[in-house]
Amino acid sequence: MFETLTALPPDSILGLSAAFKKDPNPHKIDLGVGVYKDEQGNTPILECVASAQHLLLASETSKVYITPQGNQGFIDGMLRLLLGENSFVLNHNRVAAVQAPGGCGALRILAELLIRIDENTTVWVSDPTWANHMPLLGDAGLTLKTYPYFDKDNASIKFDEMMDCLSKVGPNDVVLLHGCCHNPTGADLSKEQWQDVAALAAKVGFLPFVDTAYQGFGDGIEEDTYGLRLLIDSVDEVIVAASCSKNFGLYRERVGLAAIICKDEKTRDIAQSQIQSVARGIYSMPPSYGGALVDIILNDKALYTTWTNEVNAMRVRMATLRQMLVTNLQQQNVDKDFSFINAQKGMFSFLCIPPQQVQQLRDEHSIYFVDSSRVNIAGINHNNVGTLAKAIAQTL
Ligand SMILES: Cc1ncc(COP(=O)(O)O)c(C=O)c1O
Incomplete structure (x- = not known):
């Protein structure tokens, strides 16, 4: 009975994760799947949890x-x-x-x-x-x-x-x-x-x-x-x-x-x-x-306080990463104003670049994010932001 079904292409975001895992480049950057990551690239269990x-x-x-x-x-x-x-x-x-x-x-x-x-x-x-x-x-x-x-x-x-x-x-x-x-x-x-x-x-x-x-x-x-x-x-x-x-x-x-x-x-x-x-x-x-x-x-009063502190720390970190990315892009003298990233909220931003450039960043720099140009801001850290900004500047 099941042969009457047609096979579907893999989910684009999950497919991107699989491609990232396979990529041997030690400087690869994953800005795909929407999960929070810390400075080390981990998604830790919260202390309150x-x-x-x-x-x-x-x-x-x-x-x-x-x-x-x-x-x-x-x-x-x-x-x-x-x-x-x-x-x-x-x-x-x-x-x-x-x-x-x-x-x-x-x-x-x-x-x-x-x-x-x-x-x-x-x-x-x-x-x-x-x-x-x-x-x-x-x-x-x-x-x-x-x-x-x-x-x-x-x-x-x-x-x-x-x-x-x-x-x-x-x-x-x-x-x-x-x-x-x-x-x-x-x-x-x-x-x-x-x-x-x-x-x-x-x-x-x-x-x-x-x-x-x-x-x-x-x-x-x-x-x-x-x-x-x-x-x-x-x-x-x-x-x-x-x-x-x-x-x-x-x-x-x-x-x-x-x-x-x-x-x-x-x-x-x-x-x-x-x-x-x-x-x-x-x-x-x-x-x-x-x-x-x-x-x-x-x-629980104490755990609730711990949770609010942890959420606040995640929010502040992501806002800082936004600023860091914009500053690094400015330092690369890119011919595009990315300051809108600072005004945006939460885990995502659109870089507002065309899919060909997204693909180029993936193929030539091992930087992974979805074709719409949505990046997971939490995937950025102090170690990779320079590489990321340089790659974007080269691609633009
Ligand atoms: C806009 C939006 N709504 C809902 C969800 C659902 O999240 P979950 O089912 O993982 O709790 C997500 C997760 O990425 C989301 O981005």
Whole structure:
């Protein structure tokens, strides 16, 4: 039966990792896959996670299933983190939520829920957006359309075009927005732009769908919720997919949260039953381990402080790397202004160079990143930044 299928090409990012591993050049640089790396190029277990693991090991007494909605301590902690300690919608019991297997799991659960509401639902995603949004949302049956977002020629957000497009979407359409640290461009909306988007959502009636995978990597843990919280203050309904992969360094443990802000408590109860049934129909119940670790960290004062310090250190390091790259490029006298990299947020930036030059950097300098010219800023360090800047200058 399976011979009727056709073989698919390897995933482009994972293929890039494989090519990097094979490359014998001792000076090769990996700026591909989106994982945080320290100065030594490692992705370490956070100190708060290591401590939580000890506590969990000492206290866990059973491996019996958890419930389809997941660990309630985790859910409550995450909702406080995303929506705020004194969130109006939380205090009024208007939020349905489940623990999900990663941000990807959260995106898919919410997509399946949207399909239950209306199988003809359209979701608008930014052009460009994270490549995996297409299969995660599209394979659930949602219709995907794009709104203008990033202008590669000027390395800036096409805000007027974006607003013009979103002003014409249907009142039952869904608009996916990156909560912070836009992947792949690193170009985030300003506070004023978020205010305009929130006002437009209220006027047009579209449902905002906020994907938050990098909370704390942009301007700060609290600051990075600005857009999400503003939307919740502006319209009755918002859906949220959050990931703990990057900011807790829990990539392989698959920890995320799907949340639905409803117009009232009665609707919240309906949405809660539906979202749990969606989860039950896909994987029954989420993995316990990673969510239990986040539960411990978010609900322990000392560990929470350690975590915030660790997230802040990662953010500051990435901002420093951005400056270092821009300075090194300036020192090479490149004929292109890369200062936009300093203004961008989080783990990614578009270098805004054509795919042929990306390929040339790979072939001639063993520098690996995706064809769109998205680089993982965290893959840069004091040792490789000079080589990187020189190679870019030569290629340009
Ligand atoms: C924009 C965005 N959303 C969601 C995710 C999902 O992350 P995960 O499933 O690893 O938690 C990612 C991960 O790269 C992402 O970049």
